[in-house]
Ligand SMILES: NC(=O)C1=CN([C@@H]2O[C@H](COP(=O)(O)OP(=O)(O)OC[C@H]3O[C@@H](n4cnc5c(N)ncnc54)[C@H](OP(=O)(O)O)[C@@H]3O)[C@@H](O)[C@H]2O)[C@@H](O)CC1
């Protein structure tokens with residue numbers, strides 16, 4: 001699913017109005033009706049108090065129009081206009097008049113007005129600012145926002161939580177509504193998925209207000225949201241006459257004394273994700289460990305007992321996953337450096353391989369094109385330097401990816417895969433996956449996919465999706481706290497099977513069945 005910028009949404013709005021020959025207030029009416037239907041379906045006329053806080057632009061206009069529909073259906077509403085500017089939008093004013101026709105008189109709130117009482121069982125509709133926010137709100141508006149956040153009432157935000165910018169990081173974190181639910185028009189916004197701002201959104205849903213499909217289809221976006229539909233188009237079915245050679249040979253290079261588990265996890269994950277063959281290259285200490293725990297995997301050893309000192313491979317794998325558990329000793333840095341200088345095979349780099357690259361940036365020029373780097377936040381910071389906020393981080397990663405012609409997997413609650421100027425935002429996964437070895441499994445999955453012939457970008461996107469989905473399936477039986485990296489591997493199979501599961505059909509009541 002494409003994630004459109006505010007500028008693109010405004011453009012879609014203009015094109016739709018022109019093409020359909022409708023007034024902008026008709027689009028607002030569509031938006032308001034969708035909001036109303038969503039609420040009405042769930043509330044079924046319940047007499048709960050609904051407080052609608054509306055700004056003076058079109059986000060406020062949506063709120064005012066929604067209030068009219070709620071009033072027409074007998075809901076218990078109270079409307080407040082947060083009077084933060086004299087510049088009221090045309091469609092806001094049209095809807096204000098329509099509301100007044102119903103004899104509903106909003107409270108116009110200015111800077112020194114008392115804040116209304118809100119019960120914790122009440123519902124708040126947040127229509128103060130939408131995608132038109134372009135500067136930090138005034139102090140008194142921040143106070144109103146804080147009042148809503150402190151009320152403990154359920155907050156439903158229209159389009160975007162008020163106070164969040166659509167395409168830049170926040171300036172004032174106190175000035176953002178903490179939404180329980182966001183009903184976002186046409187597209188979710190990128191900020192819903194970034195670590196600094198995503199926490200202001202508990203749940204979201206998109207309401208389709210029928211913006212011009214042609215414009216939406218042809219418009220390229222800087223970010224895409226990755227769900228099942230997106231990865232299904234990447235999936236490579238197995239061929240009837242395929243053999244293990246058809247599905248590639250993954251080589252996992254890693255490990256040091258006390259860290260052999262990481263290689264076991266990566267190697268096993270490569271195998272479970274479908275790699276035809278898997279070989280692990282480890283210090284001698286790892287030989288018995290791998291051979292006895294993973295009978296399907298072949299093992300090659302370094303000359304040294306405890307750490308990698310000379311990466312000398314005499315096989316021809318399809319892809320190499322390197323870095324898990326290797327440490328950063330002088331001998332290993334040397335071994336990795338000389339390996340990178342001669343290697344031409346596709347690479348997936350993780351953990352200390354990334355730290356070694358950060359300390360020896362000149363090695364970056366040796367990476368084959370489309371190498372996949374999978375840093376966690378600290379490793380990323382070592383690679384690209386500190387960032388000011390999430391948008392600055394994304395800009396820096398894009399620059400890095402472009403410069404070094406590589407793919408960067410920014411691991412996090414919503415992992416983002418960046419290639420060149422574009423980001424792919426993953427939707428699977430859960431907090432239970434913040435556990436030891438989770439990253440080693442991801443390295444293995446991506447390596448295994450690459451081995452099977454998935455193009456680098458697809459391997460990274462699909463791998464991150466499968467890894468997260470395996471976690472989502474696992475957590476149903478483990479709970480967050482007890483989820484381990486091994487559970488992730490055990491559920492890679494489930495994640496694959498889930499790709500082809502049909503959504504459950506609604507149960508047909510017996511009396512509705514034809515006799
Ligand atoms: N195509 C769609 O998807 C549709 C979208 N619709 C809805 O429209 C919403 C966008 O509406 P909008 O453009 O009127 O902007 P909105 O967010 O209401 O802000 C109002 C104005 O406030 C101002 N302002 C900004 N920051 C400020 C600040 N800190 N303190 C004080 N003032 C500030 C700024 O004006 P300025 O003062 O800069 O001239 C801004 O224009 C969108 O989120 C959705 O709900 C639907 O109706 C149907 C179709």
Ligand SMILES: [K+]
Nearest residue numbers: 126129160162
């Ligand atoms: K809002």
